Amino acid sequence: MSFGNPIKRLVYNYLPSEIHPYLKNLFERKRYIKHKIANLLLNRMEMLTARARLLSYPYYLVIDPSNICNLKCPLCPTWHDVKRRPKGKMTMKMFKEIIDEVGPFLFMLNLCNWGEPLLNPDFIEMIRYAKSYNIVVGFSTNLNYLPDAMAEKLVDSGVDLIVLSVDGVTQETYSAYRTGGNLETVMANIKKIQHLKAMKKETSGTETFSKETLGRDKLSKGTPDVAWQYIVNRHNENEVEIAKKLASQLGLILWLMPIRTAMDKELTMPLYERVNETKDWLPHNPAYNRYAYEILPETKTKQSFCKWLWNASVVNWDGSISPCCAVYDKKWDFGSYIYTGRFSFHRTWNSSSYILARRLIASFLKGSVKSQSHSHKCLYGNLYGKEAEDKSLICKHCTKYGFLES
Numbered sequence: 001m002s003f004g005n006p007i008k009r010l011v012y013n014y015l016p017s018e019i020h021p022y023l024k025n026l027f028e029r030k031r032y033i034k035h036k037i038a039n040l041l042l043n044r045m046e047m048l049t050a051r052a053r054l055l056s057y058p059y060y061l062v063i064d065p066s067n068i069c070n071l072k073c074p075l076c077p078t079w080h081d082v083k084r085r086p087k088g089k090m091t092m093k094m095f096k097e098i099i100d101e102v103g104p105f106l107f108m109l110n111l112c113n114w115g116e117p118l119l120n121p122d123f124i125e126m127i128r129y130a131k132s133y134n135i136v137v138g139f140s141t142n143l144n145y146l147p148d149a150m151a152e153k154l155v156d157s158g159v160d161l162i163v164l165s166v167d168g169v170t171q172e173t174y175s176a177y178r179t180g181g182n183l184e185t186v187m188a189n190i191k192k193i194q195h196l197k198a199m200k201k202e203t204s205g206t207e208t209f210s211k212e213t214l215g216r217d218k219l220s221k222g223t224p225d226v227a228w229q230y231i232v233n234r235h236n237e238n239e240v241e242i243a244k245k246l247a248s249q250l251g252l253i254l255w256l257m258p259i260r261t262a263m264d265k266e267l268t269m270p271l272y273e274r275v276n277e278t279k280d281w282l283p284h285n286p287a288y289n290r291y292a293y294e295i296l297p298e299t300k301t302k303q304s305f306c307k308w309l310w311n312a313s314v315v316n317w318d319g320s321i322s323p324c325c326a327v328y329d330k331k332w333d334f335g336s337y338i339y340t341g342r343f344s345f346h347r348t349w350n351s352s353s354y355i356l357a358r359r360l361i362a363s364f365l366k367g368s369v370k371s372q373s374h375s376h377k378c379l380y381g382n383l384y385g386k387e388a389e390d391k392s393l394i395c396k397h398c399t400k401y402g403f404l405e406s
């Protein structure tokens with residue numbers, strides 16, 4: 001995609017690559033685009049100057065419509081751990097209030113975090129409401145539940161990207177990880193969506209997205225984009241080639257993703273322990289394994305910086321706000337969304353936890369740079385480390401184990 005306009009070019013460069021295929025549409029629709037660009041530039045400046053209290057809003061938001069799920073995936077805490085985060089579904093009222101405040105500044109909204117979003121009866125209305133603010137909207141689903149009437153509304157909702165969590169091409173390998181799921185139902189639901197998309201395209205006679213710059217293996221025609229996320233594990237690594245053929249037949253984009261360690265432990269456990277705990281799941285083929293097979297106890301994650309604290313945020317179904325998508329335990333949240341007028345979200349975005357976390361991470365990174373260039377011990381701990389320790393701030397773990405990997 002080429003943008004002659006230097007501001008558009010800047011926006012394109014600042015935003016993550018996942019959003020690039022959709023930017024052209026966003027600019028064409030124009031709605032709130034000036035708000036979004038001004039906020040993005042301000043946000044960028046505030047991140048580069050490591051401000052702790054922000055004037056800008058995040059440009060990427062995760063909202064979890066529901067943390068209830070119909071499956072029991074072994075490495076996901078959602079189905080067995082109800083104590084650390086109570087279960088429920090977000091109300092449409094709360095969703096509207098949040099989007100009314102943050103929507104004008106958002107480029108991207110992910111409607112999923114700790115559950116199956118299609119189980120929220122207001123889900124389609126949520127997509128439509130977010131789309132009225134000219135936001136790129138996507139979500140992940142295990143697709144075991146999709147009644148016909150809902151499928152039609154979903155394809156017409158304006159949603160940009162549906163990511164399907166389907167890890168295997170036979171019931172046996174699929175259900176090794178997606179426990180409780182039925183592959184036949186999922187395949188029937190995929191065909192339902194693809195058929196509705198084809199019908200829609202025939203009726204409208206237009207394509208509303210650009211194929212340029214996608215860098216993907218294959219892109220099916222029509223909207224929304226449907227990506228098959230195939231998490232490669234030891235049970236299904238031998239079926240990858242079949243999955244590639246099947247994805248092509250079904251008109252899906254195939255994303256092969258190496259399996260990660262337990263989802264609720266990514267921030268709180270050292271990489272070494274997590275990988276050891278998960279070793280029976282790791283593929284034998286190194287091309288499909290994201291971790292080294294031999295890890296030293298002191299090895300940190302590859303991620304050396306956290307953008308979440310400045311660019312993005314997570315609102316859970318009950319309005320509690322987590323600093324990033326890997327925070328499972330409610331006790332690590334940074335506050336709660338409570339409607340008190342125009343700046344309700346922004347108040348928590350600048351809560352004492354957020355401010356301390358930004359100070360901690362900014363000074364940690366400054367300390368890391370110093371320690372690399374002058375070979376002396378990193379001093380960040382003297383600045384905010386003790387306060388973070390006293391207040392049990394989740395981000396302190398990232399200074400020890402490395403940041404959440406993307």
Ligand code: SF4
Nearest residue numbers: 069071073076115142
């Ligand atoms: S990983 Fe997804 S599909 Fe599996 S139990 Fe968790 S929320 Fe449900």
Ligand code: SF4
Nearest residue numbers: 306323324395398404
């Ligand atoms: S520093 Fe770590 S815990 Fe804190 S927001 Fe970033 S990735 Fe999440």
